[in-house]
Amino acid sequence: EDQVTQSPEALRLQEGESSSLNCSYTVSGLRGLFWYRQDPGKGPEFLFTLYSAGEEKEKERLKATLTKKESFLHITAPKPEDSATYLCAVRGGGSNYKLTFGKGTLLTVNP
Amino acid sequence: DAGVIQSPRHEVTEMGQEVTLRCKPISGHNSLFWYRQTMMRGLELLIYFNNNVPIDDSGMPEDRFSAKMPNASFSTLKIQPSEPRDSAVYFCASSAGTSGQETQYFGPGTRLLVL
Numbered sequence: 001e002d003q004v005t006q007s008p009e010a011l012r013l014q015e016g017e018s019s020s021l022n023c024s025y026t027v028s029g030l031r032g033l034f035w036y037r038q039d040p041g042k043g044p045e046f047l048f049t050l051y052s053a054g055e056e057k058e059k060e061r062l063k064a065t066l067t068k069k070e071s072f073l074h075i076t077a078p079k080p081e082d083s084a085t086y087l088c089a090v091r092g093g094g095s096n097y098k099l100t101f102g103k104g105t106l107l108t109v110n111p
Numbered sequence: 112d113a114g115v116i117q118s119p120r121h122e123v124t125e126m127g128q129e130v131t132l133r134c135k136p137i138s139g140h141n142s143l144f145w146y147r148q149t150m151m152r153g154l155e156l157l158i159y160f161n162n163n164v165p166i167d168d169s170g171m172p173e174d175r176f177s178a179k180m181p182n183a184s185f186s187t188l189k190i191q192p193s194e195p196r197d198s199a200v201y202f203c204a205s206s207a208g209t210s211g212q213e214t215q216y217f218g219p220g221t222r223l224l225v226l
Contacts, residue, residue, distance in 0.1 A: 031211040043115070043202050043217035044154075051212065087154070096211030097142060098167070101154040 002027045002092040006102035013078055013109050021073040021086055021105045029093020033071050035064050036087040038104070044087055078109045113137070115218030117203050123224045129191040132221045134203030135184055144204040144215060145178055145188050154202070160186065161209060193225045 003026040013019055025033065032051050036044035048057045050066040057064050061082065063074040073086055085106045089099040116135040124130055136143050145157040159167040160180045168178070175194070180186040190197055200220045206213040 034214065036217075041220075041222075043204075043219050046214050046216060049212070049214060089154075091211060096209055097144075097159055097161070097206075097213075098156060099215060103153045 002090055002094075002098075002100040004088055004090055004100050004102035006086075006088050006105050008105060009103070010106040011108070013075075013107070015079055015109055015111050016077045018074070018076045018078070020075070021107070023071040023073070023088030023102055024069060025071070025088075025090045027090045027092035027100075031091040031093060031096070033066055034089045034091070034099065035071070035073055036089065038085045038087055047086075075107070078107075080109045080111050083107055083109045115203055115205055115216055117201075117218040117221050119221060120219060121222045121224075123226065124193055125226050126194055127192040128225075129189065130193045130197075130223060130225075132188040132201050132203075132223070134186045134188070134218060136186070136203070136205030137207075137216055138184070140205035140207045140216075141183070142206045142209065142213070142215075143180060143186050144206075145186070146202040146204060146217075148200045148202060148220070157188070157201075190223075193223075195225045198223055198225050 005024045007022045035047040038044045048064040053068045055066050061076050065072045085104040087104045089101040118133045143160040148154045157170045158178045163180045178188045202220045204215040204217045206215045
């Protein structure tokens with residue numbers, strides 16, 4: 001059974017203070033690792049997909065990286081508008097559709 | 112482009128009543144998913160449709176839950192009778208293709224409260 005663990009559960013940063021969120025996963029044959037952002041009262045918004053170890057993707061202040069056991073979402077010089085819950089999900093080789101989600105990391109960036 | 116559309120956005124009902132949630136997937140997407148999100152369990156897949164056919168309903172918690180997709184642009188999730196423990200946020204998501212690498216795009220969700 002695919003498993004995803006995200007840490008920390010909550011992270012509070014000052015504006016401009018860079019940090020990283022962790023997503024550890026156990027999956028048989030990774031088809032893809034997905035990062036989503038969820039704002040309060042809204043649905044998850046797609047950010048990145050990573051497919052193989054060593055892959056990196058960037059979008060504005062966010063950079064996602066992938067190893068064989070975990071993914072990191074690096075946030076460089078965050079702004080208050082980056083405050084949200086960040087969700088990680090994996091799709092394993094046993095399914096071509098099922099996503100297993102972690103519980104998420106609630107990020108708060110103070111001005 | 113319009114994303115996934117869900118209605119209603121909020122629903123408050125009393126225990127025992129029937130609840131129907133509605134979803135319109137992104138045009139051209141052939142896969143549709145219903146999820147439930149709670150603080151305790153996070154996001155859980157309830158049911159998956161491909162080309163309007165239910166493929167995996169193993170996540171549907173009980174017979175009180177049913178889902179239909181009569182055509183490519185509409186799906187419903189029905190709870191009858193509803194119970195307080197059904198209170199959660201229900202999301203619909205859609206994707207295109209079946210290679211296993213597709214991205215799922217989520218709607219805004221329906222926040223359900225059963226009193």
